[in-house]
Amino acid sequence: MLISKSKLAAVLASIGLMLGTAxxxxxxxxxxxxxxxxxxxxxxxxxxxxxxxxxxxxxxxQEGRRVTNGPAEIHENDTDIFFVVEGSAxxxxxxxxxxxxxxxxxxxxxxxxxxGVPHHLVKGDSIVxxxxxxxxxxxxxxxxxxxxxxxxx
Numbered sequence: 193m194l195i196s197k198s199k200l201a202a203v204l205a206s207i208g209l210m211l212g213t214a215x216x217x218x219x220x221x222x223x224x225x226x227x228x229x230x231x232x233x234x235x236x237x238x239x240x241x242x243x244x245x246x247x248x249x250x251x252x253x254q255e256g257r258r259v260t261n262g263p264a265e266i267h268e269n270d271t272d273i274f275f276v277v278e279g280s281a282x283x284x285x286x287x288x289x290x291x292x293x294x295x296x297x298x299x300x301x302x303x304x305x306x307x308g309v310p311h312h313l314v315k316g317d318s319i320v321x322x323x324x325x326x327x328x329x330x331x332x333x334x335x336x337x338x339x340x341x342x343x344x345x
Contacts, residue, residue: 223248239277239337252342259335264289264305264328268298270342272321276313279336283319284308285327304328 230245235255238245242257252270258281266289274283287308295301305328311319313336321327323345329336 220247220249220252223250239339250344252340252344254340254342256338256340257335258329258332258338260332262329264292264302264326266292266300266302266326267323267342268300269323269344271323271345272327273341273343274313274317274319274321275339276315276317277337277339278315280312280314280333281329281336282331283311283313283327284330285311285319285321285325287326289326302326302328304330 228246230253234245237243238255239257242255245253245255247253256274264284284305285308287305289300289302290304290306292300292302305326308326308328310330313319
């Protein structure tokens with residue numbers, strides 16, 4: 193059975209989100225040149241478990257769902273724009289990564305951040321994390337659901 197590059201990238205991104213990372217190491221397709229409507233049923237399904245909605249070489253649209261903390265992340269090429277849909281979390285930005293490891297081209301994880309700035313995020317909040325700034329979810333209350341747009345430089 194053959195699988196398209198975009199479908200494989202979506203599967204890998206889904207696995208990455210489940211593991212706490214959204215890195216995809218495949219070359220992604222260029223962005224569409226026409227309007228893209230992502231039907232509410234696809235958005236709701238992605239919100240229910242976390243996963244990608246649209247992955248291109250210039251941007252990615254994903255739904256995140258967390259019930260536990262994750263590793264610190266550093267993206268050399270992607271700016272993250274989060275929109276909180278449900279729940280609350282403490283989200284630390286900046287600081288120094290501890291035990292930083294490359295997990296893919298331009299993508300890093302670390303055990304934790306020291307000296308970062310904590311932000312308490314709740315439903316309705318948005319936060320923008322420019323590329324290169326370390327960030328980490330450190331406290332999740334209940335189920336934390338968010339919509340994220342990753343803009344690639």
